[in-house]
Amino acid sequence: MSTRPFDQIVKNVRVVRHNQEPAQPLDIGIKAGKFVRIVPQIDPEQGERVFDAHGLLGFPGVIDSHMHVGIYTPVDQDAMSESKAAVLGGVTTCMTYFRTGQYYLNKGGPYADFYPELLACSEGRYYADYCYHIAPISHSQIKEMELLVDRFGMTTFKIFMFYGGHGLHGRSDQQNQFLMIGPDEKYDTAHFEAIMRELAAIMNRRPDLAEYLNLSLHCEWAELLTAYSKKIEQDNILKGLYAYSEARPPHSEALAIWNAAYLAHETGCRNITLLHLSSRKAVEAALLAQQAFPDVNLYREVTAGHLLIDWDAPAGNLAKVNPPIRSREDVEYLWQAVLNHKIHSIVTDHASCPLAMKLDPKDAANIWGAKSGFGGTEYLLSGIFSEGIKRGMSASHIAELLCWNPARKFGLLDKGDIAPGYDADLALLDPNETFAVHAKDSPSNQGYSVFEGMELKGRIKSTFLRGNLVFDQGKFIGAPQGRYLKRPYGTLTH
Numbered sequence: 424m425s426t427r428p429f430d431q432i433v434k435n436v437r438v439v440r441h442n443q444e445p446a447q448p449l450d451i452g453i454k455a456g457k458f459v460r461i462v463p464q465i466d467p468e469q470g471e472r473v474f475d476a477h478g479l480l481g482f483p484g485v486i487d488s489h490m491h492v493g494i495y496t497p498v499d500q501d502a503m504s505e506s507k508a509a510v511l512g513g514v515t516t517c518m519t520y521f522r523t524g525q526y527y528l529n530k531g532g533p534y535a536d537f538y539p540e541l542l543a544c545s546e547g548r549y550y551a552d553y554c555y556h557i558a559p560i561s562h563s564q565i566k567e568m569e570l571l572v573d574r575f576g577m578t579t580f581k582i583f584m585f586y587g588g589h590g591l592h593g594r595s596d597q598q599n600q601f602l603m604i605g606p607d608e609k610y611d612t613a614h615f616e617a618i619m620r621e622l623a624a625i626m627n628r629r630p631d632l633a634e635y636l637n638l639s640l641h642c643e644w645a646e647l648l649t650a651y652s653k654k655i656e657q658d659n660i661l662k663g664l665y666a667y668s669e670a671r672p673p674h675s676e677a678l679a680i681w682n683a684a685y686l687a688h689e690t691g692c693r694n695i696t697l698l699h700l701s702s703r704k705a706v707e708a709a710l711l712a713q714q715a716f717p718d719v720n721l722y723r724e725v726t727a728g729h730l731l732i733d734w735d736a737p738a739g740n741l742a743k744v745n746p747p748i749r750s751r752e753d754v755e756y757l758w759q760a761v762l763n764h765k766i767h768s769i770v771t772d773h774a775s776c777p778l779a780m781k782l783d784p785k786d787a788a789n790i791w792g793a794k795s796g797f798g799g800t801e802y803l804l805s806g807i808f809s810e811g812i813k814r815g816m817s818a819s820h821i822a823e824l825l826c827w828n829p830a831r832k833f834g835l836l837d838k839g840d841i842a843p844g845y846d847a848d849l850a851l852l853d854p855n856e857t858f859a860v861h862a863k864d865s866p867s868n869q870g871y872s873v874f875e876g877m878e879l880k881g882r883i884k885s886t887f888l889r890g891n892l893v894f895d896q897g898k899f900i901g902a903p904q905g906r907y908l909k910r911p912y913g914t915l916t917h
Contacts, residue, residue: 428454428460430471431470432465432469432472432473434450434451434476436448436450436478436480437479439483440819440822440840441483441822443819444817444818445817445818449461451841453847457846459843461841461843479884480853482825482826483827483839483841483850484886485512485513485514485515485826486514486515486825486830486838487509487517487803488516489520489726490771490774490800491520491772491774495774495794496868498544499544499548502545503549504866504867504868505773505867506549506551506905507903508801508865508866509550509551509801510899511801511883512802512804512805513805513852513886515551515850516551516553516835516848517553518556518579518829518833519554520556520557521558522558522560525603531603531604534567535567535570538555545907547902549906550888550899551905553907554909556579557579562617566621568580569625572629576910579636579639579833581639584615584643584645584679585641585644585648586645598610615686616690619686619687620690620692622638622692623692626693635911637722637832638692638696639695640679641698642705643679643745647672647678651669651672652671655670656670664735664736664742664743666790673701673749673753676700676702677704677707680705680708684709684712696724699725700723700724700729701749702746703752703756706757709723723765724768724769724770725757725761726772727770727803728742728873729757730757731874732754736748740781740782740788741778741781741797741871744795745796761811761816762816767824771798771802774795775797776795776796776798776869778869780794781797799873799874804883805883806874808821808879834912835911837913838912838913844914846913848887849887852881853884855880856882857880858882859877860875860876861876866899889904889906
């Protein structure tokens with residue numbers, strides 16, 4: 424047993440924190456997977472291992488709080504390849520949305536049976552720490568929400584508002600089959616209200632957990648999507664990402680946000696996450712709804728994809744995603760919302776869709792036959808740093824949106840900061856290194872990148888997970904060490 428004060432010392436780090444600007448040159452002492460001492464100088468002799476960061480920026484391990492594994496590839500395989508991509512990009516916690524129905528585990532039924540199977544598929548497969556958000560799809564699953572909270576520490580639930588009349592990839596009249604629910608069940612507004620009422624009731628019964636219990640919503644209005652998709656397809660004038668955006672117009676996001684906010688107010692479901700806001704109209708609706716319903720906490724999220732590319736991107740149909748990639752005007756509005764502190768977190772909505780499955784096999788130019796979703800968690804920190812810094816964004820603001828805020832929102836109490844007592848998750852970034860994105864450099868099973876060829880300034884050189892070096896100078900260290908996090912996770916209070 425070691426008698427030295429530290430298991431690991433990381434020297435010469437310019438430490439980035441959400442509440443401190445500029446970054447401070449410090450040494451970091453780590454013991455039993457936690458940061459324990461952060462000071463200007465630590466004697467190297469006090470550590471079992473010493474790592475010299477050579478003045479790199481040290482961000483808290485990034486929390487990608489909106490990911491997907493197991494949609495197009497079995498969970499055990501997808502978790503390994505995509506979490507490996509995550510740590511390459513400095514992401515040390517993967518928070519994945521999951522549900523019953525087609526794709527994922529391709530089964531319905533109670534979560535009492537489904538969730539243990541999901542955990543068994545996940546164990547030993549993640550290079551980063553991980554946890555799940557769950558969508559109650561059937562009526563009976565709503566009654567299981569408290570079981571998921573108490574037995575599995577699963578505190579975030581989800582509603583896919585567009586599933587009422589739309590499938591994963593476009594218009595559909597087979598929703599019950601797609602969702603694997605009974606012929607008499609409907610995944611509709613009444614179902615959404617029932618989820619909100621149940622979550623509000625759990626909050627009232629469990630005041631100790633209330634601040635960590637929240638509901639995430641994919642806000643697009645199904646009836647509008649169906650009508651616009653039919654028209655755009657039949658007209659056959661617009662093409663590619665532009666056509667897909669027009670088929671799922673921004674005002675369908677805005678309308679869904681207003682309906683979600685009012686339902687949350689009506690039911691007393693006060694913690695709401697508005698996922699992947701993609702347009703000016705969506706953000707404006709979210710801000711107005713917050714004013715209208717001050718009793719509801721409307722947490723606002725955008726994705727790196729919606730910040731880094733627009734509908735003219737060279738990736739074309741490879742960048743099909745829900746909600747769609749938008750216009751350059753929308754992209755710049757989202758950036759202004761970020762810079763003006765109107766956005767709470769930036770995520771990826773990472774959903775690796777292998778190239779062999781992504782495009783319509785009969786016509787690669789057919790946007791309607793392409794699958795939805797793409798990966799990119801490995802470029803979250805570098806992408807936001809590169810594009811954010813040139814727009815005047817500070818490193819501390821980046822740490823706030825990618826680390827601190829999601830940790831606080833989703834009950835990861837011991838993550839999101841570089842301070843004594845926190846998990847020793849650390850991403851070392853060279854702010855001066857410029858690199859071009861190439862899919863071949865990523866361990867993701869996707870085989871392409873919608874950011875292919877994009878030059879980013881700010882590269883992840885090393886990643887530590889709970890004090891263990893898991894990625895360094897292009898190489899992965901050891902077997903997967905990720906742990907399942909029951910929430911609320913940790914003991915720190917703030």
